[in-house]
Amino acid sequence: MSPPRLHSTAAKTRPPPSATAVRYVRGVGAARAALLEHMGIHTVEDLLLTLPRRYQDRRHLVKIRDLEGGGQATVAGTIQVCGLVRPRFGRAFFEAIVGDTTGLLKCRWYNAAYLRDQFKVGTRLLLFGKVTRYRGSWIMQHPEYEILDRENDDPSALNVGRIVPVYPLTEQLGQRAMRRIMWNAVETYSGDFHEMLPEATRRRHGLPDIVTAIRQVHFPPDMHAAEAARYRLVFEEFLCIQLVLAARKVQSERFLKGIRHAAAGKLRRRLIDSLHFRLTSAQERVIREINSDMSASHPMHRLLQGDVGSGKTLVAACAILDAVECGSQAAVMSPTEILAAQHARTLAHYLAPMGIKTTLLTGRLPGPERRRRLEDISANRTAVVIGTHALIQEDVRFHRLGLVVIDEQHRFGVAQRARLYEKGSCPDILVMTATPIPRTLAMTVYGDLDISILDEMPPGRRPVVTRLIPHEKLPQAYDFIRREVVGGRQAFIVCPRVEESPLSDLRSVKELATTLSMGPLKGLRLDILHGRMSPEEKDAVMERFRAAEIDVLITTTVVEVGIDIPNASTMLVENAERFGLAQLHQLRGRIGRGPHRSFCILQSRPEMEEAWRRLEVLQKTSDGFRIAEEDLRLRGMGDLLGQEQTGLPALRVGNLLEDQEILRAARQEAFTILEADPHLQNPEYGGLKERARRLYVNRGRYAKVG
Ligand code: ADP
Numbered sequence: 001m002s003p004p005r006l007h008s009t010a011a012k013t014r015p016p017p018s019a020t021a022v023r024y025v026r027g028v029g030a031a032r033a034a035l036l037e038h039m040g041i042h043t044v045e046d047l048l049l050t051l052p053r054r055y056q057d058r059r060h061l062v063k064i065r066d067l068e069g070g071g072q073a074t075v076a077g078t079i080q081v082c083g084l085v086r087p088r089f090g091r092a093f094f095e096a097i098v099g100d101t102t103g104l105l106k107c108r109w110y111n112a113a114y115l116r117d118q119f120k121v122g123t124r125l126l127l128f129g130k131v132t133r134y135r136g137s138w139i140m141q142h143p144e145y146e147i148l149d150r151e152n153d154d155p156s157a158l159n160v161g162r163i164v165p166v167y168p169l170t171e172q173l174g175q176r177a178m179r180r181i182m183w184n185a186v187e188t189y190s191g192d193f194h195e196m197l198p199e200a201t202r203r204r205h206g207l208p209d210i211v212t213a214i215r216q217v218h219f220p221p222d223m224h225a226a227e228a229a230r231y232r233l234v235f236e237e238f239l240c241i242q243l244v245l246a247a248r249k250v251q252s253e254r255f256l257k258g259i260r261h262a263a264a265g266k267l268r269r270r271l272i273d274s275l276h277f278r279l280t281s282a283q284e285r286v287i288r289e290i291n292s293d294m295s296a297s298h299p300m301h302r303l304l305q306g307d308v309g310s311g312k313t314l315v316a317a318c319a320i321l322d323a324v325e326c327g328s329q330a331a332v333m334s335p336t337e338i339l340a341a342q343h344a345r346t347l348a349h350y351l352a353p354m355g356i357k358t359t360l361l362t363g364r365l366p367g368p369e370r371r372r373r374l375e376d377i378s379a380n381r382t383a384v385v386i387g388t389h390a391l392i393q394e395d396v397r398f399h400r401l402g403l404v405v406i407d408e409q410h411r412f413g414v415a416q417r418a419r420l421y422e423k424g425s426c427p428d429i430l431v432m433t434a435t436p437i438p439r440t441l442a443m444t445v446y447g448d449l450d451i452s453i454l455d456e457m458p459p460g461r462r463p464v465v466t467r468l469i470p471h472e473k474l475p476q477a478y479d480f481i482r483r484e485v486v487g488g489r490q491a492f493i494v495c496p497r498v499e500e501s502p503l504s505d506l507r508s509v510k511e512l513a514t515t516l517s518m519g520p521l522k523g524l525r526l527d528i529l530h531g532r533m534s535p536e537e538k539d540a541v542m543e544r545f546r547a548a549e550i551d552v553l554i555t556t557t558v559v560e561v562g563i564d565i566p567n568a569s570t571m572l573v574e575n576a577e578r579f580g581l582a583q584l585h586q587l588r589g590r591i592g593r594g595p596h597r598s599f600c601i602l603q604s605r606p607e608m609e610e611a612w613r614r615l616e617v618l619q620k621t622s623d624g625f626r627i628a629e630e631d632l633r634l635r636g637m638g639d640l641l642g643q644e645q646t647g648l649p650a651l652r653v654g655n656l657l658e659d660q661e662i663l664r665a666a667r668q669e670a671f672t673i674l675e676a677d678p679h680l681q682n683p684e685y686g687g688l689k690e691r692a693r694r695l696y697v698n699r700g701r702y703a704k705v706g
């Protein structure tokens, strides 16, 4: 039996698939349209870009005599007997005994009484499923089937006799229905897809044309065609995104004039010589990368990734010194005032001995003091300004702002970065993040930046010992914390909720603090920190914790980023399954920053097997990149970064983990294209620009392309 062929013709006046509602597809009524909408499928384009998760090869018919147990097979036969079977034990099922010229096969379906109306003795069926041998009979449980000799108005056997697509589904929409809808959509609309890839690009990468790709990704003649079709569609999606990012990068490199910070590195070397430790080779490499960017005439746009404790701040200090040496000022922006204050302290420690003046600008300075500091900045008496991102929103005037260091970038986002450029002088920009991001994700989220990675920890640091415990072991964990406190150390206890919620088994910070202070941690100095506190209240608590006036800080994740309390040696995270791995890794980075052996205790529930296994990753490794990759695999990237903040368009066909190779190829192609045409002025890029625009607009952002 040969599978039906597609007959599609491009209509002359139809709107494009991206503007055609999915309900116009034959076989999609109001109810199915609603189901599809629920899956995020609104247009015909959405539908046809919903790719099969996998395929099943059902091309070859097997004679019943030749069946082999354990494998999947496609069989054609005629129903000999059929009906509902009610065994004495177990559930009722519908059974059809099907025969071909060589033998008999029992097919069983549970909850399928409706088959009574479809199957009669003599009905010819094509069946696909897993075959087992049981008490001398061949059995298929829940095979997919196609009735062969129905009236001939619908000759297309979509479910057997071909390579069959398997789609991601929602409840109430079965594979068969979905295949039928797809078939109809492909037949009617595939010819309406416009080719967006330039001829040269397709030739360079050996890609099929768009119409072929759309057809064959759903109904491929062979597996090779299916792969080639998917590759092309993923490539196109990645290329759109990479063109946007690469265009930003190429254009800023070619057309933006920055400040050439061709520092000899005198100040930097003085700092390095004054340290009582040696730079790691990763630090040396990254400092070189930054220095080479800063001495170029176009502005630096570099991302510095490094796990907590890898020594990013020191690297930033070196960049600042290069800028200052060339007569520029530098601004350092942090996501919170606590962190800004901490950076101010660290940087003052590094820079003050060289006579370089730093200042902290917070929202809470008294008016006159603030004015004085602003004047010092605009008169160039202060070289380095540290603050929150309010620095770029407010009316801070610099004499010559040459370098901006942004800590924990993902809280800023692309729009704010653009604002910085608007401030005038095209300063060099160094973005620092402690959220390790898998490389391919970084190439996408930060695709307009160059990337430096501190992939080496300073020597002698003992990794935090991490233990996973069930709820019953909490008393021991509290005892452990008590012993640490008696030994002079401090501890964090992290719990996920703030408000009292009697229905929830999660305990709020307050409740937990009360319980602990009356019970297991009685006599210790406890305090709380949570997101509902004002910045002043939070800072006050952190200051007291830093001053060791608090033994155990009970907190939500507001403590997540950058806090440096070397004396804190233990962290207990309750209900750890509520957190992403990357987030837990960040939390864990709050401890192990001092000379003491440090412990991270994660409490969860072994009975939630999947969550428990996920948490075990943290027990095994302290490699932030591996952890982030695992998180990305398990929870998706929105979770890893906060999708709204990444400005990343939602990927429809590509997968950043599985399609790394395609992503690399697409990124390279983007640069090849921009090399020849940096503003994408050639009309053959019109389609790609349009699609890229839609990708980003759908994410609520307008991206300027070309
Ligand atoms: P990050 O900002 O990446 O979390 P920091 O720059 O805060 O890391 O460095 C963490 C600690 O390690 C600081 O106390 C710093 O002085 C120290 N440190 C940085 N680089 C080195 C090094 N090469 N060798 C030893 N200690 C280092």
Ligand code: MG
Binding pocket: 312, 313, 562
């Ligand atoms: Mg730091």
